[in-house]
Amino acid sequence: MADIVRYVIGRADQRRISAKMTGLNTLPRFPGDSVIGCERADSLDSSSPAASMDLSQTLVIFDLDGTLVDAFEDIAFATNYGLETNGLPTHDLATVKTFVGDGISHLVARAVGSDKHPKFTKVLADVKSFFADHCAENAKAYPQVVEMLSSLREQGAQIATLSNKPDAMVHTTLTKTGLDELIDLAMGETEEYGIKPDPAGLQALVSKRNRRNVIMIGDGIPDAQVAQNASIPFVGVSWGLTSLEKLREFNPIGVADSALGLIEILQTYDASSPIRI
Numbered sequence: 001m002a003d004i005v006r007y008v009i010g011r012a013d014q015r016r017i018s019a020k021m022t023g024l025n026t027l028p029r030f031p032g033d034s035v036i037g038c039e040r041a042d043s044l045d046s047s048s049p050a051a052s053m054d055l056s057q058t059l060v061i062f063d064l065d066g067t068l069v070d071a072f073e074d075i076a077f078a079t080n081y082g083l084e085t086n087g088l089p090t091h092d093l094a095t096v097k098t099f100v101g102d103g104i105s106h107l108v109a110r111a112v113g114s115d116k117h118p119k120f121t122k123v124l125a126d127v128k129s130f131f132a133d134h135c136a137e138n139a140k141a142y143p144q145v146v147e148m149l150s151s152l153r154e155q156g157a158q159i160a161t162l163s164n165k166p167d168a169m170v171h172t173t174l175t176k177t178g179l180d181e182l183i184d185l186a187m188g189e190t191e192e193y194g195i196k197p198d199p200a201g202l203q204a205l206v207s208k209r210n211r212r213n214v215i216m217i218g219d220g221i222p223d224a225q226v227a228q229n230a231s232i233p234f235v236g237v238s239w240g241l242t243s244l245e246k247l248r249e250f251n252p253i254g255v256a257d258s259a260l261g262l263i264e265i266l267q268t269y270d271a272s273s274p275i276r277i
Contacts, residue, residue, distance in 0.1 A: 053269050056156025059211040060266065061202060063218030064163035064170060064188075065100065066240030068149075069177055071139035072097055078134060079111050082127035086119045088112060097241060101220045103164040103195045104128060128166070135169040136176035142239060144259035149182040151263055160185035160205045164195040164222060185209065197225030202232075215269070217262060224250035235265055 065071050072093060079099070080090040091099075091111060099110040108124045109115040117123075149159055161183055163170045170188035174180040185205050187193070193201035206214055216227035219240020227234035228250060236247035236255040247255055254265035 057212035066219040078131035148259040196222035199230040
């Protein structure tokens with residue numbers, strides 16, 4: 001079971017960050033911070049008030065697949081359609097999941113073995129065509145996601161999603177899962193901005209909203225990397241594609257075991273000296 005760990009960061013106010021994590025050995029470090037201690041919550045003196053982030057001044061950027069939405073059946077169907085149409089062996093769902101995360105071109109390259117495969121271009125075209133029409137037939141929001149997004153919006157947060165899925169399919173997925181009404185901004189792969197971990201897409205989202213704080217939430221390594229590349233805090237989620245061990249390598253400010261657990265992490269993270277990008 002995950003432990004509640006509280007981090008004390010050495011600034012004038014000795015602010016506290018409370019997050020659900022499992023055995024994190026290193027503390028999150030951002031410009032201007034110096035770590036002075038790491039203790040379990042029950043061992044800290046509770047007399048000092050914990051600082052918190054003003055969510056009304058925060059843009060929260062979420063990954064889509066594996067973070068907000070489970071659309072892996074649709075991804076597998078589209079992948080296997082392209083493979084079978086071209087006489088190539090198909091893959092089971094668990095295997096297709098290992099191909100996901102770096103955009104549709106990388107997914108297809110992994111499915112056929114290499115982007116040098118003689119049928120790669122044709123399979124990619126067939127997968128894109130099929131996926132465009134069937135990208136969210138079985139997609140569903142993860143448990144507590146609707147409640148979590150609703151709560152953040154009620155507290156004044158602006159909500160965005162940044163995905164490596166083609167842009168049109170991002171919007172289709174949000175509409176079919178009903179999350180479009182809870183998302184202020186959405187962006188997928190485009191020719192102009194490319195994919196994560198390139199921070200260009202993230203920076204484009206930030207430019208559309210005047211918010212003091214920006215934070216990235218996701219289940220994948222590209223999510224952690226794009227946050228790192230944009231010099232913003234990262235929060236991981238444990239229900240997606242990436243192991244806790246891998247997520248910890250990026251020193252997240254927290255790793256949530258449930259969607260509602262994200263609210264506590266965000267509410268107790270101190271962004272009194274926000275990182276602007």
